[in-house]
Amino acid sequence: MSVAAIFVLVITISLLTGLFFLHGVNTFLIKTIQEKIDITAYFTSDVLEQNILQVKDELIKDAPAIKSIEYVSKEDALKVFNEKHADNSVLSKALTEVGDNPFLPALNIRTSGDPAQYQEIANILNQPQFNDLIEKIDFSQKKDTIEKVFSITSIVNRFGLALAILLILVVILVVFNTIKLVIDASKDEIATQRLVGASSWFVRAPFVIEGALFGAISFVICFLIAGLTAYFLAPTLAIIMPGFNLFIYFLQNMLLIILIQLGGGVALGVVSSFIVIRKYLKA
Amino acid sequence: MIKFENVTKIYLPDVTVLDDVSFEIAEGEFVSIVGKSGAGKTTLIRMILGLETPTTGHVFFNGQDIAKIDSVELQKIRRRIGGIYQDYKLLPTKTVFENVAYIMEVNGRDNEEIEQEVPKVLEVIGLKDKTNNFPDQLSGGEQQRLAVARALVNYPDVIIADEPTGNLDPYNAYEVLSLLEKINKAGKTVILSTHDREMINKLGKRVITIENGKIIRDEAKGKFLI
Ligand SMILES: Nc1ncnc2c1ncn2[C@@H]1O[C@H](COP(=O)(O)OP(=O)(O)OP(=O)(O)O)[C@@H](O)[C@H]1O
Ligand SMILES: [Mg+2]
Numbered sequence: 001m002s003v004a005a006i007f008v009l010v011i012t013i014s015l016l017t018g019l020f021f022l023h024g025v026n027t028f029l030i031k032t033i034q035e036k037i038d039i040t041a042y043f044t045s046d047v048l049e050q051n052i053l054q055v056k057d058e059l060i061k062d063a064p065a066i067k068s069i070e071y072v073s074k075e076d077a078l079k080v081f082n083e084k085h086a087d088n089s090v091l092s093k094a095l096t097e098v099g100d101n102p103f104l105p106a107l108n109i110r111t112s113g114d115p116a117q118y119q120e121i122a123n124i125l126n127q128p129q130f131n132d133l134i135e136k137i138d139f140s141q142k143k144d145t146i147e148k149v150f151s152i153t154s155i156v157n158r159f160g161l162a163l164a165i166l167l168i169l170v171v172i173l174v175v176f177n178t179i180k181l182v183i184d185a186s187k188d189e190i191a192t193q194r195l196v197g198a199s200s201w202f203v204r205a206p207f208v209i210e211g212a213l214f215g216a217i218s219f220v221i222c223f224l225i226a227g228l229t230a231y232f233l234a235p236t237l238a239i240i241m242p243g244f245n246l247f248i249y250f251l252q253n254m255l256l257i258i259l260i261q262l263g264g265g266v267a268l269g270v271v272s273s274f275i276v277i278r279k280y281l282k283a
Numbered sequence: 284m285i286k287f288e289n290v291t292k293i294y295l296p297d298v299t300v301l302d303d304v305s306f307e308i309a310e311g312e313f314v315s316i317v318g319k320s321g322a323g324k325t326t327l328i329r330m331i332l333g334l335e336t337p338t339t340g341h342v343f344f345n346g347q348d349i350a351k352i353d354s355v356e357l358q359k360i361r362r363r364i365g366g367i368y369q370d371y372k373l374l375p376t377k378t379v380f381e382n383v384a385y386i387m388e389v390n391g392r393d394n395e396e397i398e399q400e401v402p403k404v405l406e407v408i409g410l411k412d413k414t415n416n417f418p419d420q421l422s423g424g425e426q427q428r429l430a431v432a433r434a435l436v437n438y439p440d441v442i443i444a445d446e447p448t449g450n451l452d453p454y455n456a457y458e459v460l461s462l463l464e465k466i467n468k469a470g471k472t473v474i475l476s477t478h479d480r481e482m483i484n485k486l487g488k489r490v491i492t493i494e495n496g497k498i499i500r501d502e503a504k505g506k507f508l509i
Binding site: 186188189192193194195196197198199200202281282 | 332334354355358359360361362363364366368372373374375376385386388389390433
């Protein structure tokens with residue numbers, strides 16, 4: 001019977017931990033996507049550097065949430081291109097044939113990835129006084145993808161949370177009923193304890209302690225399961241998501257995980273015992 | 284100390300066990316309640332302990348209506364009562380020692396006292412060499428004696444004994460009865476329910492006789508007359 005209670009507790013806590021891991025994966029993915037998002041504003045070929053820096057200042061002033069903004073001159077762009085394609089003779093030849101530097105000066109704007117911020121930056125760049133300076137803004141194509149990614153993650157987040165809450169409610173009910181079975185076995189004993197004058201707390205204490213103990217034992221089991229899972233799953237996950245190490249995530253968040261597992265387990269055990277006992281104390 | 288006021292108890296659907304019963308037991312009295320099997324002795328005792336509520340009427344303990352007080356107060360009253368029950372009501376998962384110790388813990392006695400008192404009581408009641416047995420490893424009479432030990436160990440203000448000698452041989456029955464008399468001499472109230480004619484007649488104390496749900500006799504130096 002106690003084994004059943006611990007087993008159900010282990011499942012509940014593991015579920016909680018799994019959700020926590022999922023949260024880690026999720027945050028990592030969003031961060032990766034956000035880091036890849038930027039806007040490039042290309043200026044007309046003959047714009048003065050001074051004017052471009054003016055636009056830059058304006059952006060920094062009016063859209064303070066911008067992560068970074070970098071000015072790339074025509075010359076810089078050419079240099080980058082040449083370095084990148086140094087061993088590609090066809091391309092370099094084509095470039096020399098053009099004669100002039102075909103690149104446009106640009107501002108690389110890196111944002112936090114929030115679509116709202118996108119709109120803000122677009123509004124600033126589309127002001128009439130910049131119309132003559134800016135040749136084109138490279139973001140409209142990306143914008144859709146980004147918005148899609150955002151809506152997907154937010155749907156996943158919301159759906160996941162709803163599912164998690166539902167699952168946890170179901171499992172709490174199962175935990176509750178399992179502990180109820182454990183305590184039901186002591187029904188007559190509780191009645192006798194009451195008959196000889198034991199106070200509520202005197203009767204309750206051993207059961208509540210037992211509940212806490214179930215929670216604590218479940219914690220130890222779950223902690224081991226979580227650690228081993230993270231350790232063995234980490235290499236596989238790293239292939240799918242380069243740069244993400246589940247085991248390191250586990251180590252970095254160990255305190256929080258302990259808190260979730262121990263807190264969740266003990267709280268579940270104690271609260272269930274408490275509620276079940278209440279019924280018998282009334283009698 | 285204990286007062287029944289026009290108490291009627293009807294078990295659903297229609298078993299009338301007690302019918303408009305009134306009587307009072309003063310502090311320090313020794314009262315026997317007699318009656319045929321099924322007369323309602325156990326029911327009456329259960330009402331003093333708040334295990335049954337009267338269908339109509341009131342049961343008072345020191346002026347408090349048992350049916351109306353909250354559970355904290357009820358537990359306080361139960362701690363002042365040492366009960367010996369017909370079905371013993373022992374704790375099956377605890378040893379003989381622990382069964383007696385438990386009731387001392389309930390009353391907030393400290394470990395030192397418990398270590399001292401429990402062996403003494405078990406010695407008196409003749410269960411010393413069964414100290415570490417569980418109730419289901421005891422004979423019926425031994426279980427009954429354990430119930431007696433448990434009821435006496437806290438020197439409660441009131442002893443309520445429902446057939447405390449039903450399972451005992453004459454020698455042990457006599458021992459238990461003299462224990463009850465001794466406690467009564469020390470000023471405690473004793474309520475005894477029994478079938479045992481000889482016992483009642485030897486006692487020479489107040490006897491309440493119940494028949495067909497009514498008190499048909501209540502005499503200060505009563506005899507068993509059914
Ligand atoms: N919970 C109950 N529901 C219905 N009837 C009950 C209940 N408890 C007791 N009775 C009935 O009430 C009557 C009195 O029972 P009680 O146990 O008080 O008798 P008693 O005087 O203690 O008998 P005995 O000497 O055999 O112990 C009996 O007829 C019994 O069948
Ligand atoms: Mg009876």
